[in-house]
Amino acid sequence: MKLICGNSNTDLAQSIAGYLKTPLAECLVRRFADEEVWVKIGENVRGDDVFVIQSTSFPANDNLMELLVLIDALKRASAKRITAVIPYFGYARQDRKPAPRTPISAKLVANLITSAGADRVLTMDLHADQIQGFFDIPTDNLIAVPAMVRDIEKNYDTGNTIVVSPDVGGVVRARQLAKRIKSPLAIVDKRRDKPGQSEVMNVIGDVSGKSCILVDDIIDSGGTLCNAATALLKNGAKDVSAFITHGVLSGKAVERINGSDLKELVITDTISATDAVKASDRIRVITVSDMFGKAIVRTANSESVSVLFE
Structure with missing residues (x-):
């Protein structure tokens, strides 16, 4: 070999x-x-x-x-x-x-x-x-769910967490994580009623008083994730973290994460971390090697x- x-x-x-x-x-x-x-x-x-x-x-x-x-x-x-x-x-x-x-x-x-x-x-x-x-x-x-589960069980109180999919399309992935850590599941429903109007984030599920864990496969610009975090806090969430497999993080994404309502963003090392990612105190990298x-x-x-x- x-x-x-x-x-x-x-x-x-x-x-x-x-x-x-x-x-x-x-x-x-x-x-x-x-x-x-x-x-x-x-x-x-x-x-x-x-x-x-x-x-x-x-x-x-x-x-x-x-x-x-x-x-x-x-x-x-x-x-x-x-x-x-x-x-x-x-x-x-x-x-x-x-x-x-x-x-x-x-x-x-x-x-x-x-x-x-x-x-x-x-x-x-x-x-x-x-x-x-x-x-x-x-x-x-x-x-990447098994690696995420190990990190969550080590660093989070799973008794007070709820796993959240940032959109309807990611429900299957979110359900995989929720099942493994025995947490309930919520969904952020994103919609724009008319062209040019801002997006409305509707939260499906009770997140009040819970530590929310957003899970997705890719974070690119970070806009959807940051908006979802804000929507969850407005619906009574205690705090919001995110676990994403691929940290593409293009453009001003790291800057956007640093100024967002996210407690922390955890990504894997499938993509080599940039200097901006390494310097951020909001972003943590776990390995899938x-x-x-x-x-x-x-x-x-x-x-x-x-x-x-x-």
Whole structure:
């Protein structure tokens, strides 16, 4: 078994390697003067089971291209099997045609990864579960809930918590967390009656006096999450925290979180933390390296990965 990583999230790759007690294979990923990706695998991988660790986070196109070129290099070096380990799968939010003449970019990216030569995909908390079906190769979609549960049980009074989905679409994910920590469930219903009018946040469920835990897969600009926190407090919540798998946090998102009503934001390390994230006293990062490590071992040994969801 060999582990190889690109430049998108070297800290997570090192953590996974440390968990597995397997050093990362020698690999050079550089750029030509015109920013074309150049890759060289520094050791023999012929006949090996290779796992390429690379999130397709910002800069999404560069990191995606690195992943594709790495896979192609391994394929041409006669690796026995190539598993693309993509902790954060970019372009997942474009999983359908919401309007005429728009792409389904998630399917396009899935085709690219398959065509490049990947034999399997291992990822976490896809924005939509059906994206697994976009791949014509086996795809395992891990969930971050077990890592969140461990942190919540360690740092929160679960006897006075309520899990909240920030929108109707995230109810399934919120229910998974609520069931594990034996907490009730609430939903924030967001609606805009007319174009140009501000959104109205209606809270479905009794949050009065409770410590609310918002849970979602992605936080990008942070606007929806911050507005949901304010709505929950107006409905009598004691305090509001958020647990999000992928901390995209683009633009002024960190600044928005720092000035919001959120007690804290907890994200995983599927995306490499920026300096702004590291400097924030409102944002905390938990690792999912052990989950990926266990999944990699089970994949290499042809064992079930689904037990990690239990």
